[in-house]
Amino acid sequence: MNVTMVSYEVDPFAKVGGLADVVGTLPKFLKKIVDKINVIMPFHKVVEENIKKYNLPLEKVAEDLYPISHSFKYPFSVYKSHLPDTDIPIYFIKNENLFSTKDIYEYPNKEHQTSYFSDCVLSFIKNYLSDTEIIHINDWQTSLISVYLKNNYRDDPILSKTSTILTIHNLGYQGIFPPEILNISGLPGYLYNIDALEFFGQINFLKGGILFSDIINTVSKTYAEEIQTEEYGYKLDGVLKVRNDDLYGILNGIDYNIFNPETDKSIPYNFNKDKLENKNKNKVYLQEKLGLPKNENVPILSFIGRIVEQKGIDLISEILDYLTLLDVQIIILGTGEKRYEDLLSKYQNKYPKKLSINIKFDKDLAQLIYAGSDIFIMPSKYEPCGLGQMYAMRYGTIPIVRYTGGLADTVREFSCETLSGTGFGFYEYSSSNLLIKILKSIHLYNREKNCWKKLITNAMNEDFSWNKSADEYHYIYKRALSKKRF
Numbered sequence: 001m002n003v004t005m006v007s008y009e010v011d012p013f014a015k016v017g018g019l020a021d022v023v024g025t026l027p028k029f030l031k032k033i034v035d036k037i038n039v040i041m042p043f044h045k046v047v048e049e050n051i052k053k054y055n056l057p058l059e060k061v062a063e064d065l066y067p068i069s070h071s072f073k074y075p076f077s078v079y080k081s082h083l084p085d086t087d088i089p090i091y092f093i094k095n096e097n098l099f100s101t102k103d104i105y106e107y108p109n110k111e112h113q114t115s116y117f118s119d120c121v122l123s124f125i126k127n128y129l130s131d132t133e134i135i136h137i138n139d140w141q142t143s144l145i146s147v148y149l150k151n152n153y154r155d156d157p158i159l160s161k162t163s164t165i166l167t168i169h170n171l172g173y174q175g176i177f178p179p180e181i182l183n184i185s186g187l188p189g190y191l192y193n194i195d196a197l198e199f200f201g202q203i204n205f206l207k208g209g210i211l212f213s214d215i216i217n218t219v220s221k222t223y224a225e226e227i228q229t230e231e232y233g234y235k236l237d238g239v240l241k242v243r244n245d246d247l248y249g250i251l252n253g254i255d256y257n258i259f260n261p262e263t264d265k266s267i268p269y270n271f272n273k274d275k276l277e278n279k280n281k282n283k284v285y286l287q288e289k290l291g292l293p294k295n296e297n298v299p300i301l302s303f304i305g306r307i308v309e310q311k312g313i314d315l316i317s318e319i320l321d322y323l324t325l326l327d328v329q330i331i332i333l334g335t336g337e338k339r340y341e342d343l344l345s346k347y348q349n350k351y352p353k354k355l356s357i358n359i360k361f362d363k364d365l366a367q368l369i370y371a372g373s374d375i376f377i378m379p380s381k382y383e384p385c386g387l388g389q390m391y392a393m394r395y396g397t398i399p400i401v402r403y404t405g406g407l408a409d410t411v412r413e414f415s416c417e418t419l420s421g422t423g424f425g426f427y428e429y430s431s432s433n434l435l436i437k438i439l440k441s442i443h444l445y446n447r448e449k450n451c452w453k454k455l456i457t458n459a460m461n462e463d464f465s466w467n468k469s470a471d472e473y474h475y476i477y478k479r480a481l482s483k484k485r486f
C-alpha cells in the first residue's frame with residue numbers, strides 16, 4: 001500500500017494550527033502499517049527558515065515541471081527533505097510567485113494558489129511518484145485534487161489508478177470562490193452544477209472534495225455525526241449525508257514521544273505523575289517568564305489556540321472581569337482575528353498582575369504553558385477534534401471544555417465521589433456554564449487536594465497516542481482501495 005499525503009501545513013516546516021501536528025506525526029505511525037508513505041506540501045516562505053532552524057536537509061529533485069490542466073502555465077520545481085527523525089520523504093512544490101507570503105494563508109487569490117498547487121501535485125505524482133495508490137488530501141486547500149482526478153484524469157493511465165481519502169479537519173473553512181475559478185483551474189464547466197461544485201452561485205472547493213473523494217473522514221466520531229446536522233453542517237450537511245456510507249470519524253492522536261513531560265527538552269523541569277513537584281517548578285518559571293507574581297499555590301488557567309470565533313473566545317472574554325476577582329492567574333497564547341486580539345489586549349492593561357495575554361505564535365511558550373498551568377480552558381463553539389486538551393492532559397493540566405466534537409470524545413467529567421473522570425465540561429454554549437465549571441475546579445484545587453491529585457493522575461493516565469487511530473486509517477485506506485467511486 002503506497003500512500004501520498006498532501007497538506008498545506010506540516011509541522012515543523014509550517015504550522016498555523018492542529019492540521020500541521022496531524023500531518024507531521026500521523027505518517028510516522030502509518031509507516032508501520034503501509035509499504036510506503038510520502039508527504040507533499042507547498043514550499044511556503046517559512047519552510048526555508050524552519051529547515052535551517054531544525055537543521056534538516058534540503059535537495060532539489062525536479063525543476064521546470066508544469067501543471068497539467070491549469071491555465072497558469074508557470075513552471076514549478078520540487079525540493080525534498082524528510083520528517084524529523086524519520087526517513088519519510090516530504091516534497092515541497094516551489095513557485096516563487098505563488099507561495100511567497102510570510103503568513104501561509106495570506107496570499108490574496110487563494111483560489112489561484114490552491115488550484116495551481118493541486119494540479120502541480122498531480123503532475124509531480126504522475127511523473128515522480130507513479131507508484132502512489134492512495135492520495136490522502138486534507139481540508140479545502142487540497143480538495144481539488146479529487147476533483148481533477150475524477151474528472152480531468154479519469155482516463156489517465158497512471159492517475160486513474162489512484163484512490164483518494166479526504167480528511168476534514170474543520171468544516172468551518174470551505175474555500176468558496178466566484179465561478180470563474182473553474183475556467184482558470186482548467187476544470188470542466190459542467191461542474192458548475194448543484195450536484196457538483198456549485199454552492200449558492202459560487203464554487204465550493206470542499207464540496208468538490210466531499211463529492212469526488214472515495215472515502216471521507218473527519219477527526220472524531222462525534223464531529224462526524226455533528227456535521228450531518230444543520231447546526232454544525234455549515235450548509236454542507238446535506239452533501240455529507242449523501243456520502244454517509246463513506247464518512248468516518250477517526251480521533252486524532254498526539255505524538256507521545258515528543259509530548260512527554262518526562263523527557264521534553266523545551267521545559268526546564270521534567271516530571272511525571274509521581275513527581276508532580278516539578279510541575280510546580282515549571283509553574284514558577286512560567287510566572288517569572290511572563291512577569292506574573294511568583295506563587296506556586298495560585299491556580300493558573302490557560303488558553304492556547306487560534307483566537308477565532310470557533311474557540312469560544314467570546315465566552316472567555318465575557319467572564320474575564322469576574323475571574324480577576326478570584327485568586328487565580330490567567331494566561332492566553334494565540335493569534336487570529338484582530339477584533340478578538342484587540343479585545344483581549346485591552347484586558348492585559350487592566351489587570352497586569354493577573355493576566356498574561358500573548359498575541360503571538362510561540363511553540364516553546366506553548367509547551368511551557370501546557371506544563372506549568374493547572375487548568376486548560378477550551379470552551380469551543382465547535383471542535384472537530386482538538387489537540388490542546390490532549391496535550392494539556394498529558395502534562396497533568398486539567399481541561400475544562402464544552403462537550404462538542406472531539407472534546408466530548410476525549411474528556412470525561414470528573415467526580416470527587418467516584419474519583420473517576422479527567423476534566424470538566426458543559427453542553428450549552430454560555431459563559432455562565434464556563435464560569436461555574438471554572439469555580440468548581442478552583443474549589444477542588446484549593447480545598448480538595450487529594451481529589452485534585454487523583455484528577456491529575458487520571459488525566460495523565462489517558463492514552464491518546466496514535467497507535468489505535470493509525471489502525472483505523474489503515475482500515476479506511478483498504479476500503480478506499482477496494483471501493484473507487486467512479
Ligand SMILES: Nc1ncnc2c1ncn2[C@@H]1O[C@H](COP(=O)(O)OP(=O)(O)O[C@H]2O[C@H](CO)[C@@H](O)[C@H](O)[C@H]2O)[C@@H](O)[C@H]1O
Nearest residue numbers: 017018019169305334360361362363366384385386387388
Ligand atoms: N499561538 C500559538 N503558539 C503556539 N502554538 C499554538 C498557537 N496557537 C495554536 N497553537 C498550537 O496549534 C495546535 C492547535 O490545534 P487544535 O487541534 O487544538 O486546533 P485547530 O483549530 O488549529 O485545528 C483543527 O484541526 C485539528 C487537527 O485535525 C483539530 O484537532 C481541530 O479540532 C481543528 O479545529 C496545538 O498544537 C496548539 O498548541
